Every structure is written in structure tokens, then in C-alpha cells.
Amino acid sequence: MKRTTALCMALLLLAGCGGKDDDEPAAAEPAPAPAAPAAGATPPVRLQESRTFTLDxxxxxxxxxxxxxxxxxxxxxxxxxxxxxxxxxxxxxxxxxxxxxxxxxxxxxxxxxxxxxxxxxxxxxxxxxxxxxxxxxxxxxxxxxxxxxxxxxxxxxxxxxxxxxxxxxxxxxxxxxxxxxxxxxxxxxxxxxxxxxxxxxxxxxxxxxxxGDTDLFGYATAYQLAAQYLAGVPATTFPVTDFASKEDRIKRELWRIFPAIPTDQGRKLMAAFVSLTGGPRPIAEDSFRLKPMQDPVWRRFGDDGTIDGVLNKNIADTTGVVYQLDGDPALSAEEQTMNATILRVAAAPDANPRRSVGLRWxxxxxxxxxxxxxxxxxxxxxxxxxxxxxxxxxxxxxxxxxxxxxxxxxxxxxxxxxxxxxxxxxxxxxxxxxxxxxxxxxxxxxxxxxxxxxxxxxxxxxxxxxxxxxxxxxxxxxxxxxxx
Incomplete structure (x- = not known):
């Protein structure tokens, strides 16, 4: 507890506990998912193309x-x-x-x-x-x-x-x-x-x-879905539209103090995080308990997989994810149930196609x-x-x-x-x-x-x-x- 608090104080000087780093995504409402075009129709304009950026x-x-x-x-x-x-x-x-x-x-x-x-x-x-x-x-x-x-x-x-x-x-x-x-x-x-x-x-x-290019967004989605599942309020649809109404409950179920002191269920989420992010290794659990590190991922709940409109369709995919709640690679009965019942998200196969002119989006x-x-x-x-x-x-x-x-x-x-x-x-x-x-x-x-x-x-x-x-x-x- 003392060590985590001291580390957070030091990080406060770098980024502010819970503050926005210049390289982290700002909190934003997810862009509405565009409807699929009819056969033969002109593909819809990406939300990104409708934005105006200025330079001083x-x-x-x-x-x-x-x-x-x-x-x-x-x-x-x-x-x-x-x-x-x-x-x-x-x-x-x-x-x-x-x-x-x-x-x-x-x-x-x-x-x-x-x-x-x-x-x-x-x-x-x-x-x-x-x-x-x-x-x-x-x-x-x-x-x-x-x-x-x-x-x-x-x-x-x-x-x-x-x-x-x-x-x-x-x-x-x-x-x-x-x-x-x-x-x-x-x-x-x-x-x-x-x-x-x-x-x-x-x-x-x-x-x-x-x-890992688009695999990053599959990780973020898998982590978010695991948090909701382990808190007892599993997502039933994607994009998640009701996260704001259940955010407080998720945090209460997973942490005594967010995110420094996890509950028993929160420790399972920490194990799932470690597994999703590369397996047991030094520093991983330290970061999980730090608010400046947790917030950039936490605020991505509800993302619709279009990367804020850079794409028109969902690119996040969790269909191949194997969730683990401990350090044992063999799946326990609880892990088998989680993997069998947690919401799975599939990427649209044409979300990020190779283009006729220029790079993929x-x-x-x-x-x-x-x-x-x-x-x-x-x-x-x-x-x-x-x-x-x-x-x-x-x-x-x-x-x-x-x-x-x-x-x-x-x-x-x-x-x-x-x-x-x-x-x-x-x-x-x-x-x-x-x-x-x-x-x-x-x-x-x-x-x-x-x-x-x-x-x-x-x-x-x-x-x-x-x-x-x-x-x-x-x-x-x-x-x-x-x-x-």
C-alpha cells in the first residue's frame, strides 16, 4: 500500500494521477457506427474525413x-x-x-x-x-x-x-x-x-x-469486456451503450480503492490483464494498480471499434481470445465458463481493406x-x-x-x-x-x-x-x- 501510494505520488509529477497524457486518448463519446451501404452504393464517408483540423x-x-x-x-x-x-x-x-x-x-x-x-x-x-x-x-x-x-x-x-x-x-x-x-x-x-x-x-x-496494428483494439475490447464480466454486469451487446450507468458498480465490485486495491474479483481481472498483455512479467501488476496507467484503457469502454471514425466498421476482434484468471495455463472450470459465456466481438472482414490508391486507413x-x-x-x-x-x-x-x-x-x-x-x-x-x-x-x-x-x-x-x-x-x- 505504501509503495503503491508513493509511486502514484511520483507519477503525479509526471502526468497527474488520472490526468491526460499528451499521447493518451481524450475521453470522448463513441462515434455512432455507420450503417452498411447497400450493394453497389458508394461507401459512406468516414467520420475522420468530415473533421476539420487547423494549424497555427x-x-x-x-x-x-x-x-x-x-x-x-x-x-x-x-x-x-x-x-x-x-x-x-x-x-x-x-x-x-x-x-x-x-x-x-x-x-x-x-x-x-x-x-x-x-x-x-x-x-x-x-x-x-x-x-x-x-x-x-x-x-x-x-x-x-x-x-x-x-x-x-x-x-x-x-x-x-x-x-x-x-x-x-x-x-x-x-x-x-x-x-x-x-x-x-x-x-x-x-x-x-x-x-x-x-x-x-x-x-x-x-x-x-x-x-500489432489492429490487434491493439481487440486487446482493448477484450480487457473491457473482462472487467464488466468479472464485476457481474457483463456486456450483452457491442458497442456497449450502458457503461456509464454501471461504471460505479464495476469499480465497487473490482476495487476497494480504484485501481490501487483490488477485490478478489479485481485480482482476477489483474490476472486476465497480465495474460492479455504478454503473460507474467515484472512491472505488469505494478502498472495495473496505478491510476495514470489504468485510466487510458479504462476510458475506452464503449468504443465502437471504428477507432473514433478512422474506419466505418468495427475492427476489434475478440473471437480468438482465451481469458485466464490465474497463472496456470490450464483452464479451470471458472475460466472455461467465462470463455464459453463472455460476449465475443468479431471484426467486420472489410473494415480495413487494402485500397486501390494509397495506404490502408x-x-x-x-x-x-x-x-x-x-x-x-x-x-x-x-x-x-x-x-x-x-x-x-x-x-x-x-x-x-x-x-x-x-x-x-x-x-x-x-x-x-x-x-x-x-x-x-x-x-x-x-x-x-x-x-x-x-x-x-x-x-x-x-x-x-x-x-x-x-x-x-x-x-x-x-x-x-x-x-x-x-x-x-x-x-x-x-x-x-x-x-x-
Missing amino acids: PAHLPFGPMGGVTAETDRWHGVLNGAGYRVEVPKNWNGRLVLYAHGYDGIDPVLKVQDIPIRRYLVENGYAWAASTFSKNGYDVQAGLEDTNALALAFTSIAAQNNRPLAAPSKLYIVGASMGGHVAAAAVERESLETAISKVKYNGALPMCANV VPKVNGQFDVPVVTLAGLGDLFVPFSMQQIYKRRAIANGSDRWLVQRAIRTPGHCDFTIAELVEAFQALVNWDLTGAKPGGDDVLDPAAVGSANYGCAFTRNAAGEDDPGALDAVRRLLPSCS
Whole structure:
């Protein structure tokens, strides 16, 4: 109890217990599910296409980073409706890093975010560029096209700012959360074939990334349905339309204090969560008990599976989910009953089809790539759980791409709360792999014995916070189980 309370206090400094992180979805009423079109009819316009997003160019200019001695040129502007920032050191090494930012809700105002490893990049001669994207929402298609377009426009932007530059000798893409989905999809064979703006990157660093693409929404739905079932108020229809009226009862049945102190039924939900998100592993139960970590998933109750209108039909699928309420893989009588009676949700088979022109609305991460990819994933992440890494690995193995994949587990409770040291080390590993062919070390994400080890994630976790890390991050890491 004391340890959990202290950890929540530390996290309050980072995100606020129960507050909204910039990369978490804002609470919103679910979009109404569109009716299926009649045979031969024109498909309905997606809700996402009816939204208007605005950009204030006054927010694009940016100054030099404090404490950086390297001199840089800094440019900003608007490209195809998306704002951008570009920074090029005077001693440019010829390499360009594209950064794809995370999910920003359906905020109508577009924002640009600097790459987290900006200090390292400019001090080591790398140029970087980042787009606002032309649309918010979980619009990975727009994010990938806008990022690629910015990469292709790099030399033109430089020339317009009176610094003619040669084309980059190397192109890398780094992304966080939804931006990690962008980064992973950017190097996929399907994206290279179907993107309107085609870019061949030399390597990708997806961080806290949805590398399971639409499977993420199946996880979120399965978790939500399990919570209702175990609270004794199971959902009978999807989308869930009566959640608001039974939310208080769900919390009373599952927690004495939400979400720090679960009841017996709440502990079953915690076991179900651990199973759904990658199996027993360090940090997972710590995160389950923390409000800043629980809220982003909790507020998704009632989602209709269209990803807030990015799609017209439900993409969430729980038909293949096996719910487990303890650490024993054999199904108990209670688990058998739950699996036999809980509401199952099936995705519409044509919810996210391959399109005749351009990327799918939710680009696929099929595990078909032939350049180095290094991923970072937090062991306690509820929002984009560790199980996405396992899905990605299995797909890569099935497609013969696993030789190009290195995955690293980080002992952290939240979503994208890595230290700069962890990010820099992963980026260095990616570049060195690309330049020398020496594959860096990583973690086994598929072996249950390895993942469940008390020291799992220790190899690449760097707890000490630096000058560019949030002040409370070091305190948060100190309160988590340590490595022996």
C-alpha cells in the first residue's frame, strides 16, 4: 500500500494521477457506427474525413536547444497541410532522422513535437525533421504519408532556406506510440508498394509502438469486456451503450480503492490483464494498480471499434481470445465458463481493406521488412501492451524478417516513459547495425520463462534520469522492483 501510494505520488509529477497524457486518448463519446451501404452504393464517408483540423503557423518556429554547443539551421513551414520543423547542424553528417509523434486525440489543433533525442542528434551531426501530420486522431495513414512527404521535401526545404544540400546518405525513422506504428509501417513491404509518397528508410526505431496494428483494439475490447464480466454486469451487446450507468458498480465490485486495491474479483481481472498483455512479467501488476496507467484503457469502454471514425466498421476482434484468471495455463472450470459465456466481438472482414490508391486507413505491420528495426517496449504499458511485441515477432518469424528485428524490454510502468539514455542507446544500436552489419543485443519476447524472470528487462533499462528527462522519472524508476 505504501509503495503503491508513493509511486502514484511520483507519477503525479509526471502526468497527474488520472490526468491526460499528451499521447493518451481524450475521453470522448463513441462515434455512432455507420450503417452498411447497400450493394453497389458508394461507401459512406468516414467520420475522420468530415473533421476539420487547423494549424497555427505561429507555433512552428523553434529556437536552439539549451546547453547545445553545436550550431544548427532551424527551419519551419507548412507542407500539404501539415506543419513541420527541420534542424540541420552546420557540421551535418549527411544523415536525416524523421520523427513521428504519438496520438493526440481528436484535438482539432495540430501540433509539432521535437524528437526526444534532439540533443544527441544535433551534437553528433544528425539532421532531424518532424511533422504535425495533417490530421489528428489515430490516423496512421496520414501520419505516414506526411512524414514521407517531409523526407522527400528535405532538400527543397534546405534550398528554399539558402542552404543547398545533397540528398541524405542515410534515412532513419523514429516514432513513439502511434508514431511508432508509423515508423514500423514505414518499412513494411506493403507500405513501400502502396504509399503515395514512397520512401526507403535505412532503419526504424518504433518506441512504445503499436506494432500489432489492429490487434491493439481487440486487446482493448477484450480487457473491457473482462472487467464488466468479472464485476457481474457483463456486456450483452457491442458497442456497449450502458457503461456509464454501471461504471460505479464495476469499480465497487473490482476495487476497494480504484485501481490501487483490488477485490478478489479485481485480482482476477489483474490476472486476465497480465495474460492479455504478454503473460507474467515484472512491472505488469505494478502498472495495473496505478491510476495514470489504468485510466487510458479504462476510458475506452464503449468504443465502437471504428477507432473514433478512422474506419466505418468495427475492427476489434475478440473471437480468438482465451481469458485466464490465474497463472496456470490450464483452464479451470471458472475460466472455461467465462470463455464459453463472455460476449465475443468479431471484426467486420472489410473494415480495413487494402485500397486501390494509397495506404490502408490503418496501415498494416505484417512483419515483412528488410532493414534493421529496433523496438523499445515498457513492461507495464497498459495502453500499448507488451503483447504487441510478441505479435510483431511472430509475424516477422513467419515472413522470414526476424533476422532484421531486435526488441528491447524496459522496466517501466507507463506508456512511452523511457529515459533519454534508453532512447539514445537504442538509436545508436540501430545506426551501428545499419552501418556495420553487427546485429545488436535484444530480449527474447516469446519465451515465457525468460519474460517471467525477475530480472527480465534489466539488460537495457537505464534508470538514471538525465537533463532532458522529467524530474520525477528517476523517482518512479527507483520505486519499481530492482534488478539483482
